[in-house]
Amino acid sequence: MALTTITPRVKGKVSLCMESKAPPCAMVVFGASGDLTRRKLLTGFFELAKRGLLDERMYILGCGRTHYSDDEFRAVAKESITKKTDMPDGDLDKFLQRLHYVSGDYKDPKFYEDIKKALSGADAQHFQPGPYIFYLALPPELFPVVLEHIGCSGLKAPDQRPLSRIVVEKPFGHDYNSAVELNKLIRSHVGESQIYRIDHYLAKETVQNILIFRFANSIFEPVWNRNYIDHVQITIAESIGVEHRAGYYDTAGALRDIFQNHMLQVLSLIGMEPPASFEADRIRDEKVKLFRSIRPIETAKVVRGQYIEGIVKDKTVPGYRQEPGVRPDSNIETYAAAKLYIDNWRWKGVPFYLRTGKRLSRQVSEIAITFKQVPHLLFESSGIGKLDPTVLVIEIQPNEGISLSFQAKSPGAKTCISQLSMAFTYKDVFKADLPDAYERVLLDCMSGDQTLFTRTEDVEIAWQLLEPVLEKWASDGDKGLEFYPAGSDNFAIADVLMQTDDRLWRPI
Ligand SMILES: NC(=O)c1ccc[n+]([C@@H]2O[C@H](COP(=O)([O-])OP(=O)(O)OC[C@H]3O[C@@H](n4cnc5c(N)ncnc54)[C@H](OP(=O)(O)O)[C@@H]3O)[C@@H](O)[C@H]2O)c1
Incomplete structure (x- = not known):
């Protein structure tokens, strides 16, 4: 754990706080045109940027069925963020430059080839050396098809990079059998240490x-x-x-x-x-x-x-x-x-x-x-x-x-x-105001800390x-x-x- 600070925050008392800036990574968000991405993820990333917890090289690649150019995706993000938070324009403009977007059909292998190309372009642009983190902000019925493609397209194990991670939103399965099946599917592509099953309640x-x-x-x-x-x-x-x-x-x-x-x-x-x-x-x-x-x-x-x-x-x-x-x-x-x-x-x-x-x-x-x-x-x-x-x-x-x-x-x-x-x-x-639980979740999956994420057994x-x-x-x-x-x-x-x-x- 890198940074340890002792910050007086309450009159007459001292808070012992440990928080580290996340190492560089590319966050690949599937379902980037959706409600969760707009209301929670983009605003969460922005708050982390404001608190100095995002590495300068970190960027976000939105992926979705809806067609957006990078600029259109940035405009959507700007609208969502300004609804929720006040900030000097300069901060927001700088943050928006971290955003990119690719559209396609989740079932089509070409979509994943396009994502690969977009990642390689954005890596070069941002000098980003870290892992790819695939965030499935999608309806659960789309998890299997996207996971299969991430696993089979070569995206999960890019050359010369740290291991990729997969972030899965709740609900994780519909019953016992479907949860076991989903676990099997994810684990056929990545190890337990690469899987981040979200229960954002734990991050409150x-x-x-x-x-x-x-x-x-x-x-x-x-x-x-x-x-x-x-x-x-x-x-x-x-x-x-x-x-x-x-x-x-x-x-x-x-x-x-x-x-x-x-x-x-x-x-x-x-x-x-x-x-x-x-x-x-x-x-x-x-x-x-x-x-x-x-x-x-x-x-x-x-x-x-x-x-x-x-x-x-x-x-x-x-x-x-x-x-x-x-x-x-x-x-x-x-x-x-x-x-x-x-x-x-x-x-x-x-x-x-x-x-x-x-x-x-x-x-x-x-x-x-x-x-x-x-x-x-x-x-x-x-x-x-x-x-x-x-x-x-x-x-x-x-x-x-x-x-x-x-x-x-x-x-x-x-x-x-x-x-x-x-x-x-x-x-x-x-x-x-307390930070939104998603800020914690996002920071932890970028930092590789699985404490607040559920494991196969639980x-x-x-x-x-x-x-x-x-x-x-x-x-x-x-x-x-x-x-x-x-x-x-x-x-x-x-x-x-x-x-x-x-x-x-x-x-x-
Ligand atoms: N929203 C929340 O506050 C919240 C809170 C906790 C957990 N979650 C979980 O987070 C995940 C995403 O939630 P969400 O509210 O963002 O969902 P959403 O808005 O309904 O869907 C997310 C995106 O998925 C794509 N999509 C939806 N149906 C599709 C289909 N049949 N085929 C292809 N693409 C489709 C759409 O993007 P395109 O049209 O661009 O493809 C949509 O923008 C879900 O698992 C949900 O349970 C959400």
Whole structure:
């Protein structure tokens, strides 16, 4: 790791920051005319350039079916970037010179010959000596054809260059078998160290903070186990509906879209054992170990729902089946909740409750760790009944931060107890907007750091865990699918999942 800086960023405190400029590379983006490239990748690269983290020789080659000249692609990029960020024109003009574009048909070998020529021209123009990084910002059905061509056209192993890398967007497969097939296909062309499977959720500052919080402080580790923790709730709630993603979402649903990847990945960071070091493979080893300890999911302990018309933020919104692009008799779940157990020494008997849904009352993603009640309550003789437990909440979005609630004496009567909270938010403390997760993802794949990318085993185990549920739901049709009005906080079958354990969901 090259650059180590100690930067005072918070009044009276010092932040230890390590960030290195990425080595030179050519980023070859397939699907460069698409939504992801416009909204996230181009703006992400630009932000990295502004922060001085792009090598001067690095360039981006956009590839797509839509025809653009280099200048037209630069104009698209300029529009997307100026929508999101303010900057002196000079910075942007300089950045735009890094952009090139080639159009063609993904199935046609000539397209890949054209890409090769464009790379060789751009390498010469930018004096770029580094690897080619192929980023598949494409609908998943196009992954196999593009991968085959990258593998067979000679693009993956150009002469005299470091090994190429392949970046694959989520969703990685549709079920266990398709994920295994996709893994086989990629690995028939490149090794695991060259594959970057994206789960951009892992790159959010607050998700990354889980590891720092757990392993850079000594006070949490002794209580981070079944002796002190009663249960864990992980929530990813959205107030939005399917928006423009109906075509994809109506074949996926909440379990595939959020649960299989983001939720299980967050669970693994909360539950894993301390890795031997902060190296990518040591962290990924521990995640896989954790995944292997998750008890096979009881299908009865996973519930699903779908939103119907309702009111969100004072506006009436249509039901899922009325959304454009959704089948009018769709059984796809827009809400899923589950109870999981991790069968190891640390977590035996501690339930992990996970829920995710669209069109809920508000957007919030959080992890709430509820600690056990004290073993003996001293204050019962004073007429004080059961106290609320201590809860540690890591809020991933929208108010990124951490809070710890606990009991304290309030002024006045001799025995007067209130629940208080110690809280910090990133905005208040660091006084800056958090970088978009894609900036982290892009920087890491250029730097060859795979820590935040998923490995073959975790993707496959995650699918394997959910397979019985997916199969049951596919055969059950409407049976067991509960309908909830848009704007709900919760609904009956999900509540029952908690109430049978004498617990409640946290309010959304
Ligand atoms: N958008 C997001 O915010 C987001 C977030 C997370 C993950 N992702 C993932 O990122 C990938 C790309 O997402 P996206 O939203 O950018 O997708 P998109 O806009 O629907 O498609 C990306 C590009 O793929 C090409 N394409 C689409 N269908 C095609 C077809 N049948 N044949 C040939 N080319 C086709 C189109 O480019 P041309 O017309 O130029 O060929 C399109 O611009 C997906 O895997 C998605 O799941 C997206």
